[in-house]
Amino acid sequence: MTELQNKIKELISNKTLDLVIGWGNGSMPLVSTPMFIKSEADAEKVIFDPTCRNNLATYLTKDKRRLGKDYEKIGIVVKGCDARSVVLYVTENQVRRDQVFLIGVPCHGVIEKKKIFDLTEGREVLEKKIIGEKITLKGREFEITVPLHDVLSDSCLGCRYPDAREFDLFIGEPRDEVEVKGEFKVVDDFEAKSSEERWDYIKDEYSRCIRCYACRNVCPSCYCNECFVDQNDPQWIGKTPEVTDNIIFHLIRNLHLAGRCVDCGACVSACPVNLNLRIMNKKVEKEMKERFDYTAGLDINEKPAMATYCENEKQDFIMG
Amino acid sequence: MCNTYIPIPMKIERIINENPDKSLRTYNLSFVNEADKEKFVYMPGQFCEFSILGKGESPFGIASSPTEEGILKFTVSRTGSVTREIHYLQEGDIVGVRGPLGNWYPEELVRGQDVVIIGGGFAFTTLRAMIVYMLEHRDRYGKITVIYGARTPEHFIYKEELDEWEKRDDIILHLTIDKPYPGWEKLIGFVPTITKEVRLDSQSYVIVCGPPIMIKYTLPVLSEIGFQDDKIFTSLERRMKCGIGKCGRCGIGSKYVCIDGPVFSLAELNKIPEAF
Amino acid sequence: MYKFKRIYLPEFIEYLQKTYFVFAPVKSGTETEFKQITSFTEIDQSRLNTTISPKEIFFPRSEVLFTYDEDGIKTPPKREKPAALWGMRACDTRSMRILNDVFANAHQMPEKDMFKDPYWIDKYKDCLLITEACLNPLSTCFCNWFSSGPFDETGSDIFVVKGEVDYYLKGITPKGKEVLAGFEKTEKTIAKDEEELKVLQSIADSYMNPPTDLGDLKDKLGKIWDDPLWDEIGAKCINCGACAYVCPTCHCFDVSDEGKGNKGKRVRLWDACMFQLFTKEASGHNPRSNSIHRVRQRIMHKYNYFVDNYQKFLCTGCGRCVTVCPVNMDIREIIKQILDHKIEKKDK
Numbered sequence: 046m047t048e049l050q051n052k053i054k055e056l057i058s059n060k061t062l063d064l065v066i067g068w069g070n071g072s073m074p075l076v077s078t079p080m081f082i083k084s085e086a087d088a089e090k091v092i093f094d095p096t097c098r099n100n101l102a103t104y105l106t107k108d109k110r111r112l113g114k115d116y117e118k119i120g121i122v123v124k125g126c127d128a129r130s131v132v133l134y135v136t137e138n139q140v141r142r143d144q145v146f147l148i149g150v151p152c153h154g155v156i157e158k159k160k161i162f163d164l165t166e167g168r169e170v171l172e173k174k175i176i177g178e179k180i181t182l183k184g185r186e187f188e189i190t191v192p193l194h195d196v197l198s199d200s201c202l203g204c205r206y207p208d209a210r211e212f213d214l215f216i217g218e219p220r221d222e223v224e225v226k227g228e229f230k231v232v233d234d235f236e237a238k239s240s241e242e243r244w245d246y247i248k249d250e251y252s253r254c255i256r257c258y259a260c261r262n263v264c265p266s267c268y269c270n271e272c273f274v275d276q277n278d279p280q281w282i283g284k285t286p287e288v289t290d291n292i293i294f295h296l297i298r299n300l301h302l303a304g305r306c307v308d309c310g311a312c313v314s315a316c317p318v319n320l321n322l323r324i325m326n327k328k329v330e331k332e333m334k335e336r337f338d339y340t341a342g343l344d345i346n347e348k349p350a351m352a353t354y355c356e357n358e359k360q361d362f363i364m365g
Numbered sequence: 366m367c368n369t370y371i372p373i374p375m376k377i378e379r380i381i382n383e384n385p386d387k388s389l390r391t392y393n394l395s396f397v398n399e400a401d402k403e404k405f406v407y408m409p410g411q412f413c414e415f416s417i418l419g420k421g422e423s424p425f426g427i428a429s430s431p432t433e434e435g436i437l438k439f440t441v442s443r444t445g446s447v448t449r450e451i452h453y454l455q456e457g458d459i460v461g462v463r464g465p466l467g468n469w470y471p472e473e474l475v476r477g478q479d480v481v482i483i484g485g486g487f488a489f490t491t492l493r494a495m496i497v498y499m500l501e502h503r504d505r506y507g508k509i510t511v512i513y514g515a516r517t518p519e520h521f522i523y524k525e526e527l528d529e530w531e532k533r534d535d536i537i538l539h540l541t542i543d544k545p546y547p548g549w550e551k552l553i554g555f556v557p558t559i560t561k562e563v564r565l566d567s568q569s570y571v572i573v574c575g576p577p578i579m580i581k582y583t584l585p586v587l588s589e590i591g592f593q594d595d596k597i598f599t600s601l602e603r604r605m606k607c608g609i610g611k612c613g614r615c616g617i618g619s620k621y622v623c624i625d626g627p628v629f630s631l632a633e634l635n636k637i638p639e640a641f
Numbered sequence: 642m643y644k645f646k647r648i649y650l651p652e653f654i655e656y657l658q659k660t661y662f663v664f665a666p667v668k669s670g671t672e673t674e675f676k677q678i679t680s681f682t683e684i685d686q687s688r689l690n691t692t693i694s695p696k697e698i699f700f701p702r703s704e705v706l707f708t709y710d711e712d713g714i715k716t717p718p719k720r721e722k723p724a725a726l727w728g729m730r731a732c733d734t735r736s737m738r739i740l741n742d743v744f745a746n747a748h749q750m751p752e753k754d755m756f757k758d759p760y761w762i763d764k765y766k767d768c769l770l771i772t773e774a775c776l777n778p779l780s781t782c783f784c785n786w787f788s789s790g791p792f793d794e795t796g797s798d799i800f801v802v803k804g805e806v807d808y809y810l811k812g813i814t815p816k817g818k819e820v821l822a823g824f825e826k827t828e829k830t831i832a833k834d835e836e837e838l839k840v841l842q843s844i845a846d847s848y849m850n851p852p853t854d855l856g857d858l859k860d861k862l863g864k865i866w867d868d869p870l871w872d873e874i875g876a877k878c879i880n881c882g883a884c885a886y887v888c889p890t891c892h893c894f895d896v897s898d899e900g901k902g903n904k905g906k907r908v909r910l911w912d913a914c915m916f917q918l919f920t921k922e923a924s925g926h927n928p929r930s931n932s933i934h935r936v937r938q939r940i941m942h943k944y945n946y947f948v949d950n951y952q953k954f955l956c957t958g959c960g961r962c963v964t965v966c967p968v969n970m971d972i973r974e975i976i977k978q979i980l981d982h983k984i985e986k987k988d989k
Contacts, residue, residue, distance in 0.1 A: 072971040078969035253672070257883055317691070317886060366757065370707070370907075419908070604919075606896045607909075613894075613942075619946035
């Protein structure tokens with residue numbers, strides 16, 4: 046049994062926690078599944094590997110807020126981004142710090158299913174093996190081995206905080222901030238294009254959106270009881286998947302995420318039509334960093350960026 | 366082919382404020398097109414989708430009886446965005462109506478029988494339709510007893526009709542309010558309590574409509590008295606959109622409130638776990 | 642059985658286009674969807690399992706029910722030609738027939754005109770469903786749980802198998818047979834072709850995971866309404882709704898008005914019972930406010946309620962929901978869990 050499994054088993058058996066949320070093996074080779082661990086037998090099934098994509102912090106809010114009524118303290122296994130979500134909840138008064146027990150795990154990136162899909166040219170992967178820095182993918186009539194780095198999520202490639210900075214227990218030694226080059230490459234590349242090229246791209250891309258709201262529903266930062274899209278009094282935008290309404294939906298959602306998005310990639314992973322969602326997220330994140338030197342979910346004592354006023358902020362947008 | 370998604374135009378003939386704070390209004394609508402009027406054949410218990418084009422639609426039970434020629438009556442409580450728009454309407458305005466939808470009270474089944482009608486608050490709409498219909502065909506039915514409870518005397522709806530019915534001797538009216546009120550000489554007590562006190566024949570048919578809490582406490586009283594489940598009927602409400610059993614919204618169990626209901630017998634509801 | 646050389650596919654598509662609007666899988670960004678094609682070159686030949694199901698050809702993501710202005714209400718124009726769908730899998734064809742039962746024949750009351758959906762009927766009328774055999778089933782496919790399989794012809798007008806050199810075709814319905822008879826490039830198959838077909842079918846069947854016997858799934862579900870099993874099953878669902886959107890048999894929709902002044906339109910658009918606001922009433926009361934109740938509703942509807950009304954499951958085992966779910970809610974595992982569950986006797 047791994048150290049993670051042992052530690053969780055201990056916490057359950059000595060009654061420190063009645064519930065720990067972690068990951069277990071999924072029903073398909075490239076996915077893991079969130080697990081609600083309540084027994085020592087459950088604890089033995091916990092895993093942590095590059096398939097552990099889901100941001101488990103999302104189970105603290107939204108519909109699952111009721112978990113807080115059933116359990117005094119909930120344990121969560123967190124990667125760097127997940128821990129930042131929990132910190133966000135604490136700074137936004139959604140959860141009290143003493144209501145969560147954070148178990149940090151050392152993250153080296155998670156797999157993006159869609160990149161694997163491109164690599165295998167759409168052929169299904171029936172078996173995967175990760176050995177060291179390489180991943181082998183086997184299908185019906187193929188076997189490919191590539192560096193793991195090639196199939197990691199774009200969010201991970203630009204991630205500065207892979208390990209939880211806020212935790213109650215860490216499996217191993219947490220790294221501090223990690224050097225990263227080209228954190229906002231996706232934005233910089235896009236901004237280098239002409240205005241027409243950018244507009245054409247956005248129009249084409251977002252006309253494919255089917256308004257299923259999976260991106261919003263999986264997002265740990267989107268936990269409003271009534272989303273602006275569902276309000277009918279006033280009705281802010283149309284509900285049909287017309288490209289103008291689609292673009293406005295994503296724009297507004299991303300503005301609501303200013304200083305709150307932790308780039309966990311849950312939205313990208315959940316989108317059934319594989320929209321390029323990070324382009325907007327990352328742009329807003331870049332703006333927050335440049336204007337206010339603010340990154341979401343790093344300091345548990347900080348106030349939320351968009352809810353604070355500082356006198357020495359850049360005011361150049363007012364006076365030009 | 367008929368397109369049940371398209372509303373027919375109707376004109377607002379009269380607006381009646383049912384309560385002092387004007388949050389409850391009754392609308393009398395007339396048909397704009399003669400052809401629509403001919404085709405509109407309905408029975409008490411059915412409902413319509415009331416459309417304000419550009420704003421939305423809401424379902425309302427038809428409060429008028431088909432014996433009241435040429436008009437449809439709806440009572441609307443100002444709750445959400447569509448009902449608020451409805452309350453802005455004036456006499457003479459044109460609105461859209463889709464219907465009649467749903468099933469109706471078991472009028473044929475209760476012929477020759479005694480009928481007890483129990484209502485609470487402003488859920489009395491379709492009950493009014495049923496009572497007016499039965500009074501127009503009075504000799505078809507046995508004893509008609511009505512128990513109607515409201516919070517205060519001002520909260521009763523269809524006060525004109527209630528006055529008229531009280532004067533008749535072929536219908537027994539028990540009007541009750543929750544707590545003592547200056548000037549009120551009639552019954553005081555919640556509907557379940559009054560139902561117990563009034564002597565009812567357990568072989569009668571019962572139609573009961575009211576807020577969920579009233580229904581919750583009245584049903585046990587009825588079963589205590591000995592009423593049979595397949596003789597107790599109620600009208601359910603759920604969020605609705607299409608009204609013809611397609612969009613899935615009003616589903617309870619394998620039934621749709623818009624097609625299999627809104628009228629259900631207690632025997633049927635007991636088979637559907639989600640109903641309660 | 643008939644065949645024509647694969648190089649004649651462009652001509653076959655042109656032939657179909659004389660009578661039909663032809664829809665086929667087309668690449669859309671990184672995904673594949675069913676769209677109307679004008680030429681054979683648009684067809685994405687690499688995939689049969691489209692991301693979004695072909696139900697949107699007859700039941701679009703969003704559809705105008707009517708427009709209105711000072712002159713009154715107008716309904717949209719009718720489709721000029723019927724639709725021919727090329728490249729559907731057996732699971733999608735069966736789903737289409739199930740949806741037709743719902744929209745054209747609500748609650749088994751075909752005599753009640755008012756319950757028929759004219760928008761579906763107009764698009765679906767006289768359609769030609771061409772099912773292509775699924776030569777490369779995915780590990781997520783479980784159509785064989787529903788007495789189906791990669792070579793299931795149920796519901797098709799024409800059944801097609803893509804061979805090495807030829808397309809093999811079989812007219813199933815009189816309409817399908819007529820269409821085939823009218824295409825001059827078809828020839829009759831010979832013994833060697835039958836051999837190839839047998840081999841292709843046995844390979845495809847061998848790729849399928851063994852089916853689970855659904856046994857008394859419907860009745861079992863009827864007995865476990867209050868069972869704490871649902872808390873286990875529904876715990877990880879985050880109600881994103883992706884499953885309902887990609888499902889070929891899901892058909893819940895929302896109706897919304899969009900207007901300004903005295904001009905506007907009423908549209909209907911896809912919706913899902915998984916969303917929190919689906920059943921919320923104006924008073925604020927929500928009969929299904931708990932997410933576990935919504936998961937239960939989805940499963941009960943598909944495997945119990947629908948059977949009551951239509952005597953079949955509202956699922957054809959296409960596996961799209963399994964692929965798309967972000968938290969790996971695997972309906973196959975859930976069904977097995979339900980079938981294996983021992984009901985504890987409650988002491989009253």
